[in-house]
Amino acid sequence: MRRNSKFLIPILGLTLAILWLAPFYLMFVNSFKTKKEIFTDTLKLPDIFTFDNYKEAFIELDFLRTLFNSVLITTLAVVIIIIFSSMAAYALSRKGGKMSIFIFFLFVAAMLIPFQSVMIPLIAIFGKVDMLNKAGLIFMYLGFGASLSIFLYHGALSGISKSLDEAATIDGASRFQVFWYIIFPMLKPITVTVAILNIIWIWNDYLLPSLVINKTGNETIPLKMFFFFGEYTKQWHLALAGLAIAIIPVIIVYFFLQKHIIKGIAEGSVK
C-alpha cells in the first residue's frame, strides 16, 4: 500500500499537469499551422512549422505599441496605488479614533460593490469631465484598487510598533519623513504582495479599459485582443498566434518570479 502510493502520487500529479497544460499546448502547436491544416488536422503536429502567422499577428496587433500601453498603464496605476494606499493605511492605523474606523470601514465595504453596479454612471460622470482617457483610467484604478491594498497595508502596519514613530518624531522628523524613511521600507514584503495582486488584475483587465479608452493606438493587450478576435474569428491561425504573442511575455515573467508570485497570492488572500 505504502509503496504503491509512492508511485501513484507522482503519476497522478503528472497526469493532471498534462491535463492543465493541454490547452496551452494545443494553442501553441496550432499557431504554427496553416489555416487549412488547423481545419483538417487539429490534433496533429504541424507538417512544417511556419512563423508566418506570428509575423502577421504581430503586425495586426501593433504589438510593440500595445505592449507599451499595457506596461505603461499597469506600472503607473500600480505605483500610485502603492504610494497612496500605504500612506492612507498609515494615517488610519496611526491616528485611530472613530473617524479612522469609519473611513477604513468605507474602504472595506467598497469591496462588496460589483463593478457593473457603478459602471454606467461612472462612465457618464467621467465622460462629462472629459476624463475618458489614460489618465482617467489610471485614476479609476486607484479608486478600485485602494480598498484591498489599504486593507493589506493596514494589517501589516498593526504589526509595526508605534514607538518607532515616536522616537523618530522626537528626533525632529516630520510625518512624511517618518513614513517614507522608516515605516515604508519595513512594509516591503506586503508591498510585494500588493504589487503582485494589482499587477495581475490591472494587466488582464478588459471591461474598464474597453469603456474608458476609445482612441485607436491607446489599446491595452486584452482590448486589442478582443478587436483582433472579433475580426479574425474564422481565422484561427492568426488568432492563435495572436494569443500566443500576448501570453508569452507573461509566461516568461512568471518563470522568473513564480516563487514571489505564488507567495504573494497566498499572503494576499489569506489575510
Next chain:
Amino acid sequence: MRKGNLWYWVFLAPVLIALVAVVILPLMYGIYYSFTDWNGIYTTSFVGLDHYKALIGDEEFRNSLWFTTKFTVVSVFLINFFGLSLALLVTQKFKGNHVLRTIFFMPNLIGGLILGFIWQFIFIKVFSSIGDILGVEGLKVWLATEETGFWALAILMSWQLAGYVMVIYISFLEGVPRELLESAQIDGANSFQRFFHVTLPLVMPAFTVSLFLTLSNSFKLYDQNLSLTGGGPYNSTQMVAMEIYNTAFVENAMAFAQAKAVIFFLIVATISLTQVYINKKREVEL
C-alpha cells in the same frame, strides 16, 4: 490641534478622492438614476419604481439571473473540490511538487478574456476533432447549446481558479502541525480519519476565504463569458454582468440597466455578507 491633523488628511486625500469619484458618487447617482428616465446624458422625469416593476417581467434578466445562480453553485463546488484536491496532492512529499504548483496556478496570470478565447478554440476545433475520431456527435457542437455552453464555462472556470484556491488551501495545510497527524496515526487513525478529523477542521478558515473568492468571482463573471460563448446561442448563456452591459450599451436603455445594476449590487452584497457570517460562525464553533 488643527495643524496636528493636517498630515492625516493629506495622507488620506488621494485615495478618498478617488474612492468618492469612482465608487461612492457613481453608486449614489446610479441608485438615483434607477428611479428616473435617465438616458445616459439627461433626465426628464422621475419614474419611481417603474424600472423595478418592469424587471419582474423581464424574462431576459430572469434567465440570466437563473443561469448565473446555477453556474455559481456548480463552479464554486468544482473549483473548491479541485482546488483542495490539488493542494492535498502537491503538499505530499515527492519530486516535482513545486513545479506542479507553478503549473496549476499559471492560468490565473493570463486573464479571463484570453483564456476564454483559448478555450473557445479547444471547444470548437479540438473537441470536434476528438468527436470525429470517437464518432461522438455531441462533442462537435459544444458552445452551440445552452447546456454544453454551461459546462464549457464551468470547465474553464474550474481549470482557471482551482490553482488559485489551491494556493490558499496549501498555506493552511502547511500550518497543520505534523505532530498532530503523527500522533493520530499512532493512535490508529487511518488516512481518511486523519483527513476528516484532524486536517479538515484545521483548514476550515481556508474555506471561508476561498468560498468568498469563488462565489463573488463566479457571480460577477464577465470576461470569460464574453470571450468563450459571447452569451450565445440566443443569449442562453448570458450571465448577469453581461446582461447589464448589453442593456446599457447595446440596447441603450441606461436607466433600466442601472436598475438591474442596483439589484445586482444588492444580491452580491447579500451573498458575500451571509457567506462570511456563516463561515465565521462555523470557525468559532470548531
